[in-house]
Amino acid sequence: MEDFSAFVGLSRPTVSKYFNDPGSVRQKTRDIIEAAVKQSGFRPNIFAVNLNRRRTNILGIIIPNSTDPFYTALTRRIEGIAEQAGYLAFVLSSDGKPELEERAIETFKSMNVAGSIIAPLGVQSHQEKLLKLGESIPMIYVDSPLDTVSPFVGTNNRQSFQLIVDYLTRSGDAPCYFGMPPVNSNAFERREAYCEAMDSLRLEPRVVEAEQAADWDFEKSAFDATSQILRNGGFPTKTVLCANDRVAFGVIAAAYQAGVKVGRGEDCDLRVAGHDDQPLSRYMCPPLTTVAQNYNEIGRLAAALLFHKLGEHQDSKFELPANERILLNAEIMLRTSA
Amino acid sequence: MEDFSAFVGLSRPTVSKYFNDPGSVRQKTRDIIEAAVKQSGFRPNIFAVNLNRRRTNILGIIIPNSTDPFYTALTRRIEGIAEQAGYLAFVLSSDGKPELEERAIETFKSMNVAGSIIAPLGVQSHQEKLLKLGESIPMIYVDSPLDTVSPFVGTNNRQSFQLIVDYLTRSGDAPCYFGMPPVNSNAFERREAYCEAMDSLRLEPRVVEAEQAADWDFEKSAFDATSQILRNGGFPTKTVLCANDRVAFGVIAAAYQAGVKVGRGEDCDLRVAGHDDQPLSRYMCPPLTTVAQNYNEIGRLAAALLFHKLGEHQDSKFELPANERILLNAEIMLRTSA
DNA sequence: ATATAAACTTGTCGCGCGTAAAGATTTATT
């Protein structure tokens, strides 16, 4: 920056001010600097910048699985917002492993991140670590809550399951429930939500008992479990509501390979519904009836909450939500699988 | 670290040495430090560490699409290897947009990354920027080559298309070719590879002319194009070879919704094959016959090349490939779609 | 024209750490 400011013909502190806030220097000065930047390609060294700042411009994001399109789409949304606000989003995946989640937390601590957005694993032992980190920097949880008090943005499982259970019940057989591996609290919450929805209709909840390993290969475990179920007499009802779309993919694939026709048509044997509306769900055969999580809104609100805690309330685009526990309503996506 | 070393009862330089290379201090000293780390949770500030190092321990990774499971799987593999070698992998997605790719390059420059692994967009104008960056730091290209000379690891499209064309031709109708949007050089290379494979069998190549927008929503553009094709008399042959699996997903979905039965059975109307073996391909209905890219090996070799250029040849696990242009053979995955 | 504010300059400090040199201490070797 020393060299660069000499090249520009200005003092280094002025150039430094420009990079921190372009609006803090005169228009004419700004133009000169920007021209020189374009010509020389100079950029302040990010490590030096973040070393002697009280607060860095880095946001830490932790997701539990980097190959799940739901999390990557959510992440992309947050990255975009962060960049617009002058922050750099650093994404780490815990890959379903508690030790990696812990290491990610350590890494962010050593980076002195300004704030963090985390989709946590459901590991009890990390709760205190995360809460401890949360004392020093703002943290927002998404997808699956850490506890009952920390800031959280996610989908209202009660509402979404009420919606889909209502629909399925009105349009045919009452659904049984096919769970997801117990990788986070959603696994339990959604089962509860299903049961409550059934109760409210005065129907008997029927949860399919299927052993599923606690890893993130949802399709595989659902496929294997379904194959076995179909060999042993099939599902308890002619409608299966899955905890999420990836589970539904596995169920549908197993049904297809077992010769069971999935769909809501007269000639079909089984209806299958999902939850989340993954990008590929509409391209399934048959297209998957599901409930859409609004990941754009989850990302936007998580970022808004975080920026508010960081004291960034300049732009009106970051409408601040009323409280710190946000449950978004889901929207039903009627397709032909159920 | 000042405070921490006082807490440990050692001098700061010794502690510093430990963090740089635990083997450089005595066993007893190491134990003391490690006990103290466990107790206090101290970690050196990553910005300070990387500020006055001649070379950082950061690797920059750029992928063109963060929601494509192929790239995320590749990335995960590289991240794992990097971490084992003491590097931190920083992943940025260009999201298909040249300006984001450029910004990612700028970001990595400002971070003074030790090296970079890039799956480039096929944008001509960035070639010089990337090459210029490549003069100062080692860069490895994956998936789609930047030019004909830079270090590259990817799949041998000629071999893979020969393989699948051979299979399809032997087992039924010769395939026509359904391309992918022109987002990178693979789009052109694969079409060429198909044509060459057909030529070698003395068959007439038949490339389906379908307008596809140059974005990464492959399924959608393939779905739309296929729907139109099926309305207008269908494909030129009863077998469609797609440039990649995501395209095949779109084709299969459109066929399903048009009432065209896909598969290799007697009662089927259309065979569809893909390329890449995406994680979900085996769960399609019908399961997708495709050619598997060995992304584990692509990731491993790209990392091996990079580490070699960085002078890290300690471990024998990083078997160095013979040259810097590596084309891996693909493996055919016979399933029931073709 | 003068007063005042705004924008700049020069100079200096320190963020937290790696690194090097020189001396002190411990451990291994004969």
Next chain:
DNA sequence: AATAAATCTTTACGCGCGACAAGTTTATAT
């Protein structure tokens, strides 16, 4: 026990920048 080698301590510097203070120039207002 004496010598050599390994490991440690002390001291000092600088990585590239943000931040601040004090002084100087330039723009705006009266």
